[in-house]
Amino acid sequence: MSGIFGIVSKKNCASNLLYGTDYHSHMGTEYGGMAVLGKKFYRGIHNISKSQFKSRFFDEYKEMDGNFGIGVISDRDAQPLIIGSKFGTFAIVSAGLVENTSELAGELLAQGETFGEMSSGGINSVELIAKLINQGRTLIDGIEGLYDKISGSASILLMKEDGIYAARDRLGRTPLVVGERDGDYAIATETCSFLNLGFRIVKYLEPGEIIHIGKDGLEEKLQGNQTNQICSFLWIYTGYPASSYEGISVELVRERCGRLLARNDNVQADLVAGVPDSGVGHAIGYAMESGLPYRRPLVKYTPGYGRSYTPPAQEIRDLVATMKLLPVKEVIAGNRIVLCEDSIVRGTQLKKYTLKKLWEAGAKEIHVRPACPPLMFPCKFALSTRSLDELVARHAIRALEGFDKEDVSEYLDDRSDKYEKMVEWIGHMLDATTLRYLRINDMVEAIGLPRGKLCLHCWLGE
Known part of the structure; x- marks a missing residue:
């Protein structure tokens, strides 16, 4: 399924990002990735199929310095990706599955688009998501339009110079939850990632909801809907016992x-x-x-x-x-x-x-x-x-x-x-x-x- 974690902090967030992302290690076994934004973008991606996430990043994270960060434990695609776009440069991670990746990529290729990130010989669905977002009039319009085009599911974190934009899958298949700690914010798939880092749950995103978290706090950009069909398997198997979804303990x-x-x-x-x-x-x-x-x-x-x-x-x-x-x-x-x-x-x-x-x-x-x-x-x-x-x-x-x-x-x-x-x-x-x-x-x-x-x-x- 993949698990994603983001943080907006008044101090360097790299250490919290490392451990917050690591608490999603039960969600995937292919790739682990972190991106931090300070004076510049820092990014690391490693194959974790034969080693633990922490061991691959324990030295690397110490070189990252910034107040914003996103991380991922991915079950398929190498991520996070750093994308140059008309909305500025951003880093992006996603959890879910875009079933019609090939069809959508084919349409974009026919329009003259190119893909630079290839996963296992195929299109990286996270790059596809980024390109679809870039077709919008505004960033929010692009994220909203993404859900009109894809079949399957995708919850995303998108980080740029003004903070982190978070969007939960339109039907709520995959969860996103916001935590707060002394004015710092985290957003995650798994609430268990908050516990030892001192964050308390302040919001479960609604399906289709888009929020922005920056230095001035949390702001709703697009209201969610009540058409929720969250994955039942999260409680039965996928989720960690210390987590909760929709306020219900695993x-x-x-x-x-x-x-x-x-x-x-x-x-x-x-x-x-x-x-x-x-x-x-x-x-x-x-x-x-x-x-x-x-x-x-x-x-x-x-x-x-x-x-x-x-x-x-x-x-x-x-x-x-x-x-x-x-x-x-x-x-x-x-x-x-x-x-x-x-x-x-x-x-x-x-x-x-x-x-x-x-x-x-x-x-x-x-x-x-x-x-x-x-x-x-x-x-x-x-x-x-x-x-x-x-x-x-x-x-x-x-x-x-x-x-x-x-x-x-x-x-x-x-x-x-x-x-x-x-x-x-x-x-x-x-x-x-x-x-x-x-x-x-x-x-x-x-x-x-x-x-x-x-x-x-x-x-x-x-």
Whole structure:
């Protein structure tokens, strides 16, 4: 998904920018970048696929000096970019996914535009965003016009000599939150980035809202709208437990998911566990509701390994999944385990590198409980699942039907026989004793927003 962080400070902001950006490291694994504006622009971009963000910038940030700064942890494009434009020189970062990048870039190329930034052999979507903004009569008009042209989502931070302009995606798929500390301001994807830096939340941007933060404080440039469809997966998996979106705590939502899983379960077990790290909150909620003890049959070797889902290459995902989880045989052997997981995408990591370790350590039974429904559609708004073939639920439907079925509505109904057969097939493939997913209505209840204000596309295709 990517995570972005910006700061406007009365003093040199480079140190706060380093740590504020670093608190988004769970959001991407490809590139990390920082730009600071003082007497000049300072910028650094590094590949972080094989090293941590802080280690790549720890010496470099000390050479940056300025009151304004923006940073990014990117899941795809190298950023921030520094652009010369009719609005002056600016630096820009973005979080989201522009699905029609190729089509829009083709139109601009036909008009005589050129692209200087290429990512993985293709157009850098952040440069595309900058060029689209530059077509506006004013900077605000350009940002507003951007959302008329793109398919997908983009929340942006744009930094120039008068401060930072921030725009949240028009449908609110990705969040932006403002914090304040003694007259300094920060704006971020993740509110957890504020806590140890001393910022307090003062504003959640509305979908489509544009603000400017400069030396005179915060000013609204374009009013937001109420058409919010924020990504539900932020609470289930993507977000950090100490963060909140729309004022709703990630950790508490995960606990409520676990409680609702337990409330609709009748399995007999000896202990509850979560797949580290994102399954832990769900498992704690399950334990609180069921009365079963929460224990740790699997522990994550945190110092060396990050998230195994975010790397783009399957071989890297497999390596991280293999190495990061360590089984505790003394907790596992002979026990019936309820294993809470945030979700099941491909199912390969869960089967080969999690359940296999539990079985080999002597587990008696393993009851898998994902904290969301089966993922049925690729994400159109962030770089997560990109094709139907990645989804184990679609593999199950193909096996049951004998072909790739376009209309899967019968499989979306968690009361239908076809849904039950699909779940049974997935459970058998995983080598789980039982498998039971959280129902869509329970997930919505756990999040606590009206259903119409949540993006549920990954589960319902709507």
